[in-house]
Amino acid sequence: MNGTLGSLSEVFWYEQAGLPLLLLLQLLPLFGAAVVFAFKERSTAVLAGKLFALAELLLAIVVVSRLQPTSAALQLAERFAPLAYHVGVDGVSLIFVLVAALLTFLMTLYGMSRGMISPGRLFAVLLLAEAGLVGMLVTLNVAWFAAFSALELWAVVYLLRRWASSHAETQALARFVQYQAFGWGLFAAGCVVLGWGHAEAHAGRWSFDLFDLIGAVPVGKFQTAAFYLLFYGLAVRTPLFPLHGWLPNMAQHGLIAVAPALMVGVKVGIYGMFRFVLPLTPVAVEYWQPYVVGFAGAGVFFTAALAFQQTNLRRLLAFAVVSHTSLLVIGVFSLHEAGIQGAMLLAANFGLAATGMWFIVGFVFRRTGTTELHELSGLFERIPFLAIAFLGFGLAIVGMPGTPGFDAAHLILEAAIDQFGALLTVATALGNVAAAGFLLWAFQRAFLSQAKSGAYDVDRTLPMEYVVCGIALAAMLAIGFFTEPWLHLTESASQAAAARFVR
Amino acid sequence: MKLPLLSLLVFLPLFGAGLLWLLPARAARWLTAASMLATLALGVAALVAYQPAGARFQLLEQASWIASLNVHYRLGVDGLSILFLPATALLFLGSLVACWNVVQTSARLHYSLLLLLQTAMLGIFCALDTVLFFVFWELTLVPLYFLLGRWGVSSSSPQAAARYFLLMLAGGIPLLLAFVLLAASQPVPTFDLTVLLDAQLPRSTQTAVFLLCLLGFGIKVPLVPMHTWLPQFALAAPGSLTALLLGLKLGAFGLIRFAVPLAPAAAQDMHWLLAGLGTVAILYGAVGMLAQTNLRVGLAYASICHVGLAVLGLASFTAQGTQGAVSLLLSFSVATGGAFLLLEFLRQRTGSTDIHALGGAAKTMPLLATGFLICGLAGVGMPGTSSFPGEFLLIIAALHSHTGAGMAALFGLSIAAGGFLALYRKAFFGPVTRPEVSQAQDLRPREWAVLVALIVMIVAIGIYPGPWIEIVRPAAEAWAAGLGR
Structure with a gap:
């Protein structure tokens, strides 16, 4: 890094590791999907699926150990020119990779009820989705990013189609496809604008590579167009208020934990803004910053208010996700190193916590057959561990000390005071308390209220449920109390991202 | 090591x-x-x-x-x-x-x-x-x-x-x-x-x-007008929990430890705010207590009143005031804590701490009634109890720095003492009318043991406060000296 604005540097894989680790990281889930698919209905498919997910998690940990966190360069880079294949990671992308690998592993443990799909097939699709996620997180090429995004979306749509049986479910699926296709189309159009800009500047040679594009960012209204196309494309995916229409329906009618976890567990939308939107359209970002932040600030409250109106636990969680996603956007668009770093950590925290809550909602649904709040009661007596875990994840979303959310929210607050003054900061923090309000309210109705007479007999917590929630909870607490390594991991990458903007 | x-x-x-x-x-x-x-x-x-x-x-x-x-x-x-x-x-x-x-x-x-x-x-x-x-x-x-x-x-x-x-x-x-x-x-x-x-x-x-x-x-102290959670909390929580929350005055400790010494000049500029909030809390708590029929809520109001006194004394920004505030808070952890524990014992026996459901409780539960009286008197700063030294220091400090507020505080404290005694009389004296009260048992040995430990501390510190005050004094002087930086 020579310090000039807009430059990027990379370190190739052979300088840091004996193997092209990132290639392995992308191929392992693909290979796993193929193997699991080949096993078909055999019970070994289930075991193989879990093992591949675990292996990917371990591989991700190895990659983290090879990274040099103090350097802002993109590391372990690999290039293969004929395919325009170009990958590289920094501390921020690895945080997301870790979350993706952990969540996929937990999802393979969680499994899926309602025998709409054989376990082998399910695991194959899950691993494909993981391959899509990891691909998006390591690639340095916007076109590849779009392609991997399509792969992951396809996997989710496939699962939703297998699940959908009733009219409402089919409708939720249709809404999902419309939104995502539209969002993907916007992003792809944004890529074309960027590539075109490069072609204009370099005698007709098209490129979608981050390293090429950053030297030839479009100017004037073309940059604005690129910014809006990319930003809104990612905003649909994230989802960001007011483009969140697909999520509540999908959360309520789609398959319970797996689909939301794949879509919002790993916040690739936020990652995409960090990796591509900020460096490639810096002038437009700075110009439109107040509008984006304003909308996000309104979104925190608007969706929190909507969450209070919900009578269904799954819809309520969906609005909770939209509400806290707005907070992440405020962090990223503070264009301040602390804010960006906080947003990245918070994204990982939210992903982990929200997925944990979704798992628990799934466990509850398996017992009761409903997620309507007025039909749930007194669950604490029967499944205390799950109840406490649910509250634990809720507290992580609120940014309670002892969870990763605390230091991250702390960083965002610091950046927000610096950039936007105390008023917006206090408002944002109050939005967080609103989030605490509706999560507690839901918790009380479903778990703490007196069990209604003649209510269903709820099974006790199963060992698998202890494992899934225990791992997620332990990860949260461990990161929460020992934040230092994670701050260290993301620090220089966040500084580099913020250095492009004058303060 | x-x-x-x-x-x-x-x-x-x-x-x-x-x-x-x-x-x-x-x-x-x-x-x-x-x-x-x-x-x-x-x-x-x-x-x-x-x-x-x-x-x-x-x-x-x-x-x-x-x-x-x-x-x-x-x-x-x-x-x-x-x-x-x-x-x-x-x-x-x-x-x-x-x-x-x-x-x-x-x-x-x-x-x-x-x-x-x-x-x-x-x-x-x-x-x-x-x-x-x-x-x-x-x-x-x-x-x-x-x-x-x-x-x-x-x-x-x-x-x-x-x-x-x-x-x-x-x-x-x-x-x-x-x-x-x-x-x-x-x-x-x-x-x-x-x-x-x-x-x-x-x-x-x-x-x-x-x-x-x-x-x-x-909000935690609580200072009026941020106190509205407290009566509700006192009604909803078992006495064992209220004793912890009201016995250990974390909010007031936070003011002493952080708010004033970290921003000394601003705190001294706004002494009127601190003293005013303290005085309002004293008067409001005392008057609020008069209107209660439930002993737990009554004690919650008494607690608002007393912590107001600590805040008022703190606003003098002298070593004496701080020393008094810390001593008073410590005494409350024993006295208020003990009183709430006794109310929990009472609630477990009679199912209520409302004076209408009690009456004559001292006849069937003399030990409990005596213990509650001692804790309550310590709570209102009776000489000879552990609260007295702290309260005395606080009132002196308040009369020096904010004379009018100090007078108002004295007035409020007398109302609080009267309010406590009135509640006590209705709950523990008079004829026994309720079967829950007439059948209630007095304290069991392990309950008695806790109570004796608390009462011994209340009386011992009240009669011989020297050593405890001396532990606080050098720190309070350092605290007050730090404000002048």
């Missing part, structure tokens, strides 16, 4: 909570008792190891925690906080005895939450890093939420728990902002309390920090 006494003290309850889950559920109660006794022993050991004439902060421990934010794990005590450690340990032991036979379902969970709460409260008194303090501060909310929501004594307990949780969470925001502002005001951002206490801050920063802290701690 010296023994990390404070870390042991703070984390012993947490360790006990972990141990609960490894041993059979039947052992939970006794294991909790053993853990709390050991914590008490460590608390006394810390008190013995502390040298009143020595350095400002003692028994220091430091370890790196979040290096890139310059946040450290820092523990230490001074004369203002050291006495709270054994008091906390004692009160938790009393609270355990008060719920000894009450918790029937999920007992292990209940006891581990209680132990977690103990760790958090001890941590609050020991933390010398603002972030560490904040972590402990917020950590109290989780066990309190569950203990109140799940084991509350009224049907509205879950609502009261959620309300308390949300209010305190909202109160945490100004505190966190204040700490971030303080850290950012330094050349190298730091959360080290000992550094921040010596820092020179611009007036505007001080004003912001002071007001934010006043808001954050004021």
Whole structure:
């Protein structure tokens, strides 16, 4: 890094590791999907699926150990020119990779009820989705990013189609496809604008590579167009208020934990803004910053208010996700190193916590057959561990000390005071308390209220449920109390991202 | 290598909570008792190891925690906080005895939450890093939420728990902002309390920090008009829990430890605000108490009144006022804590603490009635009880610095004393009309043992306050001297 604005540097894989680790990281889930698919209905498919997910998690940990966190360069880079294949990671992308690998592993443990799909097939699709996620997180090429995004979306749509049986479910699926296709189309159009800009500047040679594009960012209204196309494309995916229409329906009618976890567990939308939107359209970002932040600030409250109106636990969680996603956007668009770093950590925290809550909602649904709040009661007596875990994840979303959310929210607050003054900061923090309000309210109705007479007999917590929630909870607490390594991991990458903007 | 006494003290309850889950559920109660006794022993050991004439902060421990934010794990005590450690340990032991036979379902969970709460409260008194303090501060909310929501004594307990949780969470925001502002005001951002206490801050920063802290701690104290959660909490919570929350006045401790010394010039500029809030709390609490029919709510109002006196004395910014405030808070942990524990014993026997459902309770429960009277008199600052020295110092300080407010305080305190005696008369004297009262048993031996320990402390400190006051005095003088920087 020579310090000039807009430059990027990379370190190739052979300088840091004996193997092209990132290639392995992308191929392992693909290979796993193929193997699991080949096993078909055999019970070994289930075991193989879990093992591949675990292996990917371990591989991700190895990659983290090879990274040099103090350097802002993109590391372990690999290039293969004929395919325009170009990958590289920094501390921020690895945080997301870790979350993706952990969540996929937990999802393979969680499994899926309602025998709409054989376990082998399910695991194959899950691993494909993981391959899509990891691909998006390591690639340095916007076109590849779009392609991997399509792969992951396809996997989710496939699962939703297998699940959908009733009219409402089919409708939720249709809404999902419309939104995502539209969002993907916007992003792809944004890529074309960027590539075109490069072609204009370099005698007709098209490129979608981050390293090429950053030297030839479009100017004037073309940059604005690129910014809006990319930003809104990612905003649909994230989802960001007011483009969140697909999520509540999908959360309520789609398959319970797996689909939301794949879509919002790993916040690739936020990652995409960090990796591509900020460096490639810096002038437009700075110009439109107040509008984006304003909308996000309104979104925190608007969706929190909507969450209070919900009578269904799954819809309520969906609005909770939209509400806290707005907070992440405020962090990223503070264009301040602390804010960006906080947003990245918070994204990982939210992903982990929200997925944990979704798992628990799934466990509850398996017992009761409903997620309507007025039909749930007194669950604490029967499944205390799950109840406490649910509250634990809720507290992580609120940014309670002892969870990763605390230091991250702390960083965002610091950046927000610096950039936007105390008023917006206090408002944002109050939005967080609103989030605490509706999560507690839901918790009380479903778990703490007196069990209604003649209510269903709820099974006790199963060992698998202890494992899934225990791992997620332990990860949260461990990161929460020992934040230092994670701050260290993301620090220089966040500084580099913020250095492009004058303060 | 010296023994990390404070870390042991703070984390012993947490360790006990972990141990609960490894041993059979039947052992939970006794294991909790053993853990709390050991914590008490460590608390006394810390008190013995502390040298009143020595350095400002003692028994220091430091370890790196979040290096890139310059946040450290820092523990230490001074004369203002050291006495709270054994008091906390004692009160938790009393609270355990008060719920000894009450918790029937999920007992292990209940006891581990209680132990977690103990760790958090001890941590609050020991933390010398603002972030560490904040972590402990917020950590109290989780066990309190569950203990109140799940084991509350009224049907509205879950609502009261959620309300308390949300209010305190909202109160945490100004505190966190204040700490971030303080850290950012330094050349190298730091959360080290000992550094921040010596820092020179611009007036505007001080004003912001002071007001934010006043808001954050004021909700917890509680200062009028942020007190509305307290009567509801007192009704919904078992006395064993209220004793902990009202016995240990964390909010007032926060004002003494953080709000005033971190922003001394702003605090002295706004002495009228602090004194005014204190005076309003005294009068409001005293008058509010007169209107109550439930002993638990009545005591909650009395607590608002007394903590108002501590705040008023604090606004004198003298060593005397601070010394009085700390002594009074300590005395309350014994007196108010003891009174709430006794009310819990009473509630378990008669099913209510409302004066209409009692009447003549002293006939069937003379020991309980006597104990409650002594705790109550200590609560209103009767000479010869532990509250008197503190109250005396506070009133002197208040009359010197804010004469009118001091007079009003004296007036308010007399009303409070009258209010307490009126409630006491209606509940404990007169004819017995209710079968619940006539069939009630007096205190059992283990309840009696807790009570005797508390009463001995109340009377002993009341008659011979010298040694305790002397522990607080040097620290209070250092505190007051620090304000002039």
